[in-house]
Amino acid sequence: MNYTEKVIARAADRLKTIDGKTVVGFSGGADSTVLLTVLIKLLGADKLTAVHINHMLRGDDADSDENFCREFAQAHGVEFVCRRVDVRAMCGDSAVEETARNARYEVLSSEAESAGAKYIALAHTASDNTETVIFNLCRGSGTAGMRGIPFSRPCGKAMIIRPLIDCTREDIEGFVRENRLSFVTDKTNFDTHYTRNFIRANIVPELKKIFPQAEKAIGNMNFSATLDYDYITREAEKLLKKVKEGKMPVSELADCHPALALRAISMLSPVTLDFEHQQNILAMIKSPCGGKLSVPEGKYAESDGSSFFFSDGEKEIRPEYEMVLSEGLNFSQYGFCIAVGNDNGSMPEGYELVGEGYAPPEAKLTARSRRASDKYRFWKMTRKLKKMTGGFDPDAKKYRPVICADEKVIWLPGFPSEDIAGEGKIKIKYYKVNK
Amino acid sequence: MNYTEKVIARAADRLKTIDGKTVVGFSGGADSTVLLTVLIKLLGADKLTAVHINHMLRGDDADSDENFCREFAQAHGVEFVCRRVDVRAMCGDSAVEETARNARYEVLSSEAESAGAKYIALAHTASDNTETVIFNLCRGSGTAGMRGIPFSRPCGKAMIIRPLIDCTREDIEGFVRENRLSFVTDKTNFDTHYTRNFIRANIVPELKKIFPQAEKAIGNMNFSATLDYDYITREAEKLLKKVKEGKMPVSELADCHPALALRAISMLSPVTLDFEHQQNILAMIKSPCGGKLSVPEGKYAESDGSSFFFSDGEKEIRPEYEMVLSEGLNFSQYGFCIAVGNDNGSMPEGYELVGEGYAPPEAKLTARSRRASDKYRFWKMTRKLKKMTGGFDPDAKKYRPVICADEKVIWLPGFPSEDIAGEGKIKIKYYKVNK
Structure with missing residues (x-):
């Protein structure tokens, strides 16, 4: 059997019970190009929407990847959607990878809903799984980590599926060669990419010298570990009815x-x-x-x-306050100053700029202490404030306000403000006192 | 904390509930020399019996290791026992490692009984465990293999304990340096030693570059996997009451x-x-x-x-037969010939020698087909014949007899015969027909 037949047979086996519209995560790399090719053959191009996510982290490269993906999809009669997610703006420099992953899943889930798709197909392979299991084994993620990457799991209203999870990197490379596929090389370099690349380059090839069937053996172990984990979880659920x-x-x-x-x-x-x-x-x-x-x-x-x-625990007591903002500089006793208005006034002395946001015209603007239930929407995603302030320094944790327009939260300084388009929007600058 | 303090603290933590006579497996390598040193300190030399097993696989080297161990034990006031086990004679060339391991456990268990010891201390370390887990992971031993090497398990009437299971190879090497210990280098080279050595030399050092705490993380996972495994086993025992x-x-x-x-x-x-x-x-x-x-x-x-x-399954039908053996050549219709007597007669034409054994003088000698209940004793161990014939070729499986003296099984040709000492013992040679 050649690689093409092998990859298609394994994917077909996984897709036996899968039928219906499917959104395909399509970075344009070798794995996802093979995935899209296999799904066109097995499910039909008319069932598919290829979704490319441009993380806006890599400038020109990212744009040429986007073009490759659009052309590939269109050449094969597959609906194509590109979504841009400004990861850097969403999270500053911290936790880029996690933020990017969460954003990806959120985008795929919302695209699945728009397309009326039950499934989101991702291109993870048995080799990715092997790397994940070694990673989990050595960083201490316990028996949960021994389950590896599952074939399927729910994501929003859709189900993530991974039709290539039984195919190794060699299978994918063989498929690419036999079908003379073009693909792009992903140069994104997230933090743990270093660790993953190290495992991929230095550890797995050594293991495969003595255990040529390592991926298969690990996949089987994952299957048993998943069953065992699920059994104990269900028994624990019964026990927890006593709560x-x-x-x-x-x-x-x-x-x-x-x-x-x-x-x-x-x-x-x-x-x-x-x-x-x-x-x-x-x-x-x-x-x-x-x-x-x-x-x-x-x-x-x-x-x-x-x-x-x-x-x-005993919570740190944060002061509760609310201040109405007027045009010009608004100084607060809590160590910040907010400039409202479109004239680019100079920075107040002894302060430094944290960020800029926008407010709709003619709204009543206030700055107030954050509340547990606060959330706001930016970059097309609604986020809970509680989940965003983890990386704040102690001062910011205690005193940083939210900015509201007519009582509605429009901005947490340090993050992008709500996407406000249109005429007459008002610029707001947030300064913190120099210490 | 220096290495000596660290190793002793970790061993002491494991030995909290251990008290009483202990047999120590003592190869003379770095690990077991550290183990013996630590146990002398924590339990006292008078509680210990150091058992050295000479596998008789390596000639002079093995003898000098034995001497090192004897001198080390005697210098520290520890009772010393050396047992020789001729592994090669026990198993021919097949399954040397497994045979050696089984023989080791059998010897240690019998020495524990002689010494009235409740415990058998072995020198496995966290680094051995890491290698074992990677080995199990990649060869496909499922969730059972994720339990790793346990601290303790029963062995005969005694309990095997591994006081160094929380110490890494670096800890052991540090202990050796700080205490200027001498030790021998084990040159035994069993089959899977190649795989283990490869994991030790090529894989673990790479993993530790990116996961310096790998041994600890893997040990924690083993703990959880052992609990989970035990829980499911106990629930399965309840289910099996329906059998x-x-x-x-x-x-x-x-x-x-x-x-x-x-x-x-x-x-x-x-x-x-x-x-x-x-x-x-x-x-x-x-x-x-x-x-x-x-x-x-x-x-x-x-x-x-x-x-x-x-x-x-439907069993292969083996012919049942019994033949009385006389001095000289005894030919059988089943393709073998047995020479009885001490004159070194020449080999019958068209036959080849399988092996030589001994019978006591003046016994009635017979050769008969094997029976399910047959067992016999050699090299001080009683073994079931059923477990020994797995490696036989189909002809030998079907026709190979046991040799009996006065109805008692004394020899399965292809293995050593019972240890018969003394005057007048009679030589038996077993030939099979050339095909």
Whole structure:
């Protein structure tokens, strides 16, 4: 069997139960070009929408990739959509990769909804999976990480599927050669790309010298680990029916098998618990006196000897305030100054610029302390403020306001402001005091 | 903290609940020399018996290792025992490593019994564990292999413990340097040693460049995988209480979670099932018609739609025969010839020598077909014949006799004969016909 037949047979086996409109993530790289080619053959071009995401991180390269993808899709009669996501603007310089991934899934999910597609096909291969499993193994992501990359999982209202998950990189390269496919080389370089590339270049080839079937063996292990994980999760769900108002009877946890107790505790936890936390909580459960343990993100795991629960730590008290903004400079006692208006006035002395935003004309503008329920929309995505302030410095965490127009949040300085188009929009500049 | 303190602290943590006489496996290599040194400090020399096993595979080297170990133990006031195990004679050239390992455990277990020791301490480290997990991951040993090397497990009436399982190779090397320990370099080269050495030399150092804490992360994963594995095993034990006369109601397996069904099936199976077998059996369980699937070693997994069970295949019919042996050549219709007596007569024409054994004087000697219950003792170990004939060629499987003296099995030609010492023992030569 040649590579083309092998890749198509394996994808067809995975697609046995898949039927209906499918959105295809299409970067233009070798993997996704093979994926699109295979899906055209197996599902038909009319069922597909190829979605290319331009992360706007790489300038000209990114634009030429976009053009390649558009031409390839059009040449094969596949509907093509390009979406631009300004990752750098969304997250500054921190967590670029995670932000890009989340943005990608959000875009694919919204495109699936627009296209009426049940499926989102992604081009992950058995080789990607092998790298992921080695990565998970060595960084300590426990048995959950031994499940590897799943063939399918829900994403919004659609289902992500990975038809090439049983094909190795060699299979993909063989398919490309046999079909003389063109593709682009992705030069994006995210942080953990370094680690992944290292695993790909230095570790997997060595492993395959002594274990030529490593991808297959790892895939089989993933299958069993996924079953085992799912079984324990379901049993833990049954156990968690005993939870009342967030509290679990300690005796239920102490009397059951520790594997089950740990899974239930992890599922109850509002944060991801690492190995040490899990062990400490397990010891606390067994102690008749109970205890209180600090876990990530300022939360606590507590037992009073009869109930087990997670609690918030004593929160830092943030001042509550609201100030009406007028044209010109608005100084605050909390160490910031907001300039409203389109005349490019000079920076107030002793302050530095944090960012610029826009407000609609003739709205009542206010700056107020942030609230737990705050969210706002920018770059076509609605985001919770709580999830955005993690990287703030302590001063910003405590005092940074949101800017509202007629009571509606339009801007969290430090991030882009809401996309406000149109005539007469008003520029706002946010300054913080120099320390 | 220096390496010495670190190694001792980690071993002490593992030894918290360990108290009593301990046999220590002592090859004289760096790991076991550190282990013995640590145990002298933590348990006291008077509690220890150092057991050195000479595998007789390496001639002079092996003897000098033995001398090093004896002198080291005696210098530290530790009781010393050396046992010689002729691995090559026990297994010919096949499965040297497995035979050596089994022989080692058998010797250690019997020495523990002689010494009245509850524990057998072995020198496996976190680095050995890392290699084992990578090995298991890539050769396809499933979630069971993700448990890694356990700290303890039963072995005969004693318990194997591994006090250095939280120490890496660097820790051991640091301990050796700081304490200026001498040790020997083990040059034994078993088959899978090649694979292990490759993982050790080419893969782990690369992984540690990007994951300096890999051993720790893998150890934590092993802990969770062991808990999960144990939990599912216990639940499967409950399920298996439904087994009557080796038969399990199919509905019980079909209705439970596949993770649980697979574990129960694996536990019921007389042979180790690989991934494909497991998947096929799972599919058969779900089918109302049942089926019959071939599994390793000539066994079958069967479902008649209401019961699931394992069965033996149709056995090859072996002829039953018994012949009385006289001095001189004894020809058999089954393609062999047995020479009895101490005169070195020449080989019968058209035959080749398989091996030589000894019989006690003046016993009635017979050669007869093998029986399922046959076992015999050589090199101080009693072995079941059934387990020894797996590597025989088809002719030998069908026709190879056992040699008996006064009805007692004394020899299976192809293996060493019973250790018969003393005056007047009689030489027996076994020839097979040339084909």
